[in-house]
Amino acid sequence: MFAFQYNTSKIEYNLIKSKRKTISISVDSKGNVLVKAPLRLSDEKVLELIKNKSSWIEEKLLLVQDTIGQQQERQYKNGETFYYLGNEYVLKIIEDTVKKRLSVNIYDDKLVVTIPTSKADFIHEGIGNETIIKLAIIKWYKQMAKVKILERVNSYENLFAKKRGPVIVKEQKKRWGSCSQDGTLRFNWRIIMAPEYIIDYIVVHELCHLKYMNHAREFWNLVESILPDYKIRKEWLKKNGIMLEL
Ligand SMILES: [Zn+2]
Known part of the structure; x- marks a missing residue:
């Protein structure tokens, strides 16, 4: 993690260097700044280039803070x-x-x-x-969520040799779902706010843990064999997860 001071804000960023020709700067929905740079550029040179983009980065960061702020202050009034x-x-x-x-x-x-x-x-x-x-x-x-998730589990579970345990829909702060050794599937009720194809990804992901209790290559291959476009769904969740807060 690198950081520098700009006006009153401290801008922190992650730097990934690779065999690329240009530098790219992005700010994700959580306010993480990611810089991708060519291998040949020194860290100092990268910093100089990023500093030139400071006002743009700050603007993006303020926008993210605004969005997060709005999410937290959801009101339970007409029109929300x-x-x-x-x-x-x-x-x-x-x-x-x-x-x-x-x-x-x-x-x-x-x-x-x-x-x-x-x-x-x-x-x-x-x-x-x-x-x-x-x-x-x-x-x-x-x-x-209980009804929908069970329905989605039912539509995919016959693809798996191992029988699942009970499906539990509950309050989970950080995870969308989990699968324990005994096959119990737990899901965060908030996923009912997401489109059905995202719920399907979460369901299939957890069902695949019945076979592989890890995230190794074989696990992802299995997910992909069921949902060939799983990467798009996974990316959606990463970007829009914040939308599923109340
Ligand atoms: Zn997993």
Whole structure:
């Protein structure tokens, strides 16, 4: 990791040198700066070239911070957008005088949360509408994730000789999925926000661990034999994983 000071910000970057002719600088969705440079260029020369691009890098980094900031400050109010199976839905909150229970549904391009009026009164005094709505949406995501993930597991599992264990959909902070020695498959409920072809990649990835409990060449060959374009899906997840935060 290299770093230099620019205005008030410290810019850190990773440098990869290879047999290439030009220098390239990129900033990913997490704010990592990656520099690819020709072998013949000295680190000092690379630094000089990067410094010339400082304002561009800083601009990109601010943009990333903005996006991350927005993600963390998601509001549970009318008009906020939510992802479900890769599509965007606009939150619409409805108070209902007849219904007794809170419900979450998708209608057209809307994610509709219905709150019974009786409950709404209670909520105003208590923990707040937004928290109630957030919890309701998370509960709904988890229910949807269970159904969808099991459906996707079922459609791929017959390709594998070893029987899988139970499928568990749960809260996981850092991982999208995992497969344990006994074949238990665990998935992060947040993947329900991703397009189905991404869910398929995560499902196939974990199922392939039934055969190989590592990420060696044979493992990836197996993934590729089932999903020839798995690299595109993997890349999507790397780039857009942040989208799956609430
Ligand atoms: Zn893995």
